[in-house]
Amino acid sequence: MQKQKEFTVAHAIAKELADAGVEVVYGIVSIHNMPIYDAILQAGKIRISTARGESGAVNMADAYARATGKVGVVITSTGSGAGNAAGSLVESWNASTPLLHITGEAAYDYIGTDQRFIHEAKNQQQMMEGAGKSSYLVQRPNQITSLMQKSIQEANTAPQGPVTISVPTDFQPVIVPNGERMEAEITTEETHVSLPTSVVEAIAQSKRPVLWIGRGAVHANASKELENLIAAVQPAILTSEAAKGVISEAHPLCIGNFVATPQVKQLLEEADLLLSIGVRFRGDQTFEWNLPIPENHINIDADPAAFQRSFSMKYSLTGNARNILKEINHQLQTTATDVDDSYTTEVKEIKQTVQADLRKEVRPYDQFADVLNEQLPQDTILLTDVTIPGYTWGNKLVEIHEPRNYLYMTGGGIGQGLPMAIGAKMGQPNKPVVLIAGDGGFMVNANEMITAIQEDTPIIVLLFDDSGYGILKYYQEAIYGRQTAVELQNPDFEMMAKSMGFETAKANSVEDFQAGLKQALASGKSSMIIVDVHQVGVLEYEDSPEYIESFHPRFE
Numbered sequence: 001m002q003k004q005k006e007f008t009v010a011h012a013i014a015k016e017l018a019d020a021g022v023e024v025v026y027g028i029v030s031i032h033n034m035p036i037y038d039a040i041l042q043a044g045k046i047r048i049s050t051a052r053g054e055s056g057a058v059n060m061a062d063a064y065a066r067a068t069g070k071v072g073v074v075i076t077s078t079g080s081g082a083g084n085a086a087g088s089l090v091e092s093w094n095a096s097t098p099l100l101h102i103t104g105e106a107a108y109d110y111i112g113t114d115q116r117f118i119h120e121a122k123n124q125q126q127m128m129e130g131a132g133k134s135s136y137l138v139q140r141p142n143q144i145t146s147l148m149q150k151s152i153q154e155a156n157t158a159p160q161g162p163v164t165i166s167v168p169t170d171f172q173p174v175i176v177p178n179g180e181r182m183e184a185e186i187t188t189e190e191t192h193v194s195l196p197t198s199v200v201e202a203i204a205q206s207k208r209p210v211l212w213i214g215r216g217a218v219h220a221n222a223s224k225e226l227e228n229l230i231a232a233v234q235p236a237i238l239t240s241e242a243a244k245g246v247i248s249e250a251h252p253l254c255i256g257n258f259v260a261t262p263q264v265k266q267l268l269e270e271a272d273l274l275l276s277i278g279v280r281f282r283g284d285q286t287f288e289w290n291l292p293i294p295e296n297h298i299n300i301d302a303d304p305a306a307f308q309r310s311f312s313m314k315y316s317l318t319g320n321a322r323n324i325l326k327e328i329n330h331q332l333q334t335t336a337t338d339v340d341d342s343y344t345t346e347v348k349e350i351k352q353t354v355q356a357d358l359r360k361e362v363r364p365y366d367q368f369a370d371v372l373n374e375q376l377p378q379d380t381i382l383l384t385d386v387t388i389p390g391y392t393w394g395n396k397l398v399e400i401h402e403p404r405n406y407l408y409m410t411g412g413g414i415g416q417g418l419p420m421a422i423g424a425k426m427g428q429p430n431k432p433v434v435l436i437a438g439d440g441g442f443m444v445n446a447n448e449m450i451t452a453i454q455e456d457t458p459i460i461v462l463l464f465d466d467s468g469y470g471i472l473k474y475y476q477e478a479i480y481g482r483q484t485a486v487e488l489q490n491p492d493f494e495m496m497a498k499s500m501g502f503e504t505a506k507a508n509s510v511e512d513f514q515a516g517l518k519q520a521l522a523s524g525k526s527s528m529i530i531v532d533v534h535q536v537g538v539l540e541y542e543d544s545p546e547y548i549e550s551f552h553p554r555f556e
Contacts, residue, residue: 007178009144009171010035011042013102016148018045022073024064024426025049026057030077032104032119035172037075049426049455051419052447054081058088058162059416059445060423062097067381067404068427069221071098071155078104078119078169082128087413089131092162094411095242096215096280098155099162103128105137108168124166133161141174158302160219193327199315200331202296206273207340209235210294212259215242216278216301217321218403223247225325226277232332234339236267236347240279241408245400253347257396258354259285267350268292277321278302281310300324355397362393364537367510369397372434375517380432381424383407385417387438388471388539389464394436405431415444418461422448425457432460432521439465439490446496449526453501458526460517461502463493466533497528504528508535 013036017025024047029037040046051057054076061072072092076085082103092099105124106117121127128135134154136147144167151163203209211233217226223246230237230253237247237254249256258264268274269292277300283289289310299306299313300321307316317324359366368389376382378401384390386409400406407424409416417435425433442463452459469486476483494504503525505516513531520527 006175008035008039009138009141009167009174009176010039012144012176012178013148013167014039014043014046016145016152017073018043020071020152022046022071025073025075026051026060026064026423027075028052028054028057028077028081030081030104030119032078032081032169033075033102033167033172036102036167049451051451053445054084055088055416056419056422056445056448056451058085058092058099058101059419060426060451061099062088062092062095062162063383063407063420063423064427065097065099066095066407067424069219069404070427071100071152072423073100073102076101076103078106079121079124080119082124082164082166083121086127086131088416089128089162089164091409091411091413091416093132096158096160096219097162098160099132100152100155101128101132101162101164103164103166104172105166105168107170108139109170111137111168128164128166131162131164133159133163135164135166137166138168138171141171141176144171144176145179158216158219159305193319193323195317195324195327195331196315199298199317200328200335202273202298202315203233203275203328204332204335204337206233206235206296207338208271208343209233209273209275210238210268210271211235212238212240212274212276212279213243213246214240214277214279216303217246218243219278220302220321221403222277222322222325223403225322225329228329229325229332232329232337234344235275236271236350238264240282240285241395241406242280242410243278243403244395244406246403248401249399250401252351253344255347255351255354258351258358259291260287261354261357263350263354265291267347268294272296273298276300277325286310358393358396362397362539364510365389365393365539366397368513368531369393371510371514371517372398375514375521376434377432378402379405380434381405381407381428383417383421383424383433383435385409385435385437385441386412386414387436387441387464388466389438389462390417390436392539414438414441416441418442418445419448419451421459421461422452422455422457425452425459426455429457433457434460434462436462437464438470439463439467439493440469440488443488443490449497449500449502452526458524460520460526461497461528462517462531463528464531464533465490465493466538470533470538493528493530497530502526502528504530507531510536 061074065072106120110117155163271294274294274297293311298315300317384394421435507513516529
């Protein structure tokens with residue numbers, strides 16, 4: 001390894017990443033980011049993972065961050081490279097993922113001159129600003145240390161999200177002072193929480209409480225505090241899709257990700273208290289924000305902008321959910337609660353009913369969910385791409401038992417599941433990682449299969465092949481009575497997977513699937529199980545329009 005002779009902008013970037021505890025960076029090397037790559041190599045502290053496309057690289061960094069709770073880092077090239085990353089940055093923004101995107105830019109004096117500097121975009125800053133939480137251009141080489149620190153802090157500050165730093169190509173090799181910037185006053189996380197007495201009294205006196213948990217509780221690592229609250233109050237437990245596993249879905253009171261169902265709608269109508277924690281209240285999970293919310297609504301969120309954003313709130317507690325819940329639990333120890341046994345029985349029955357209703361709608365795929373629940377270790381990370389099996393039964397019937405063990409495409413973009421599975425496995429190498437994908441979406445980033453092999457990150461892909469964009473087939477037929485651009489000619493997936501280094505199995509039945517999954521788990525190698533949907537059965541939705549509306553925006 002060549003010895004570092006000078007301290008440049010590129011070296012400052014590598015140093016700040018290492019000082020921030022970054023373990024791995026994802027991306028694609030380019031003439032417009034080579035100095036940064038070389039500086040990271042010289043430092044020798046951070047793993048470099050090479051994706052096959054910038055969009056996949058962002059997905060990997062995104063999933064790494066979601067699975068570990070650490071910041072994800074991705075490095076791309078200028079212009080078209082940054083543009084390729086933009087779509088996946090939108091996913092990270094939707095998911096509030098703490099992510100740092102470092103990209104090249106045209107040489108500083110050429111930015112905005114319309115001289116078509118190689119790889120230049122018309123307005124890269126505006127493009128990056130629109131794709132993420134914020135975007136910064138390095139305008140002076142000596143800015144780099146403070147701008148890196150500011151960006152990492154901003155990515156991690158609620159609401160978390162992707163932050164882009166654009167570094168002009170001519171700045172990257174510029175020598176800068178190797179100085180130290182540090183906080184003169186060392187502070188610890190604020191743990192003192194002041195609560196109005198009426199908040200704890202309302203929780204304690206509730207006879208029909210509902211607890212609705214979102215991703216914010218995952219970010220706050222608040223699972224233990226939630227368990228203590230649940231033990232004291234015995235509420236009905238709802239989770240957003242992003243919060244699956246923050247409380248084990250085996251808990252008898254955990255209805256889970258079944259918010260948009262008639263039974264839960266009625267439960268909320270009759271509730272005397274809603275305690276929501278870090279919930280975004282997305283339209284597809286709230287009947288387009290038409291769910292009845294109890295007047296007695298207490299909200300906990302780290303983001304002040306959450307107050308009254310989607311639903312009315314009687315009390316809004318802004319701060320770290322873990323600390324606030326600790327104080328609530330502390331005060332509940334000296335406050336009598338009024339647990340109603342008949343209510344807890346009702347909640348358990350609702351859980352059974354919504355699952356039974358869904359099982360009828362998705363047969364025989366409920367049996368596929370049963371196989372997954374039986375065979376997958378409880379610490380498995382499950383990902384669902386944008387595909388019918390993912391958002392009809394995979395995100396509801398497959399139980400998740402630990403926080404950060406379920407990842408899905410929050411922004412709705414197809415094909416991001418494969419690279420996200422790779423990033424999740426790299427972040428949590430000791431956990432099995434399983435992806436539910438459809439054939440249409442999978443082909444968007446199928447090239448990243450070889451990345452899984454090269455990076456030695458074994459994953460299991462459950463590919464449900466219906467030779468097209470299944471959900472769009474249904475909607476086109478339902479709305480127009482005809483279909484267009486939804487039938488797909490696919491490769492031989494078994495041959496393709498084997499050529500990439502994956503072990504394979506085909507499944508034309510539940511029994512085939514059961515055997516294939518058992519073999520894949522035992523092998524410890526990257527594997528693909530190809531499910532022939534036409535052989536197993538194509539789901540029909542005509543008898544359940546309410547259910548369809550619950551997971552996909554309605555057409556007016």
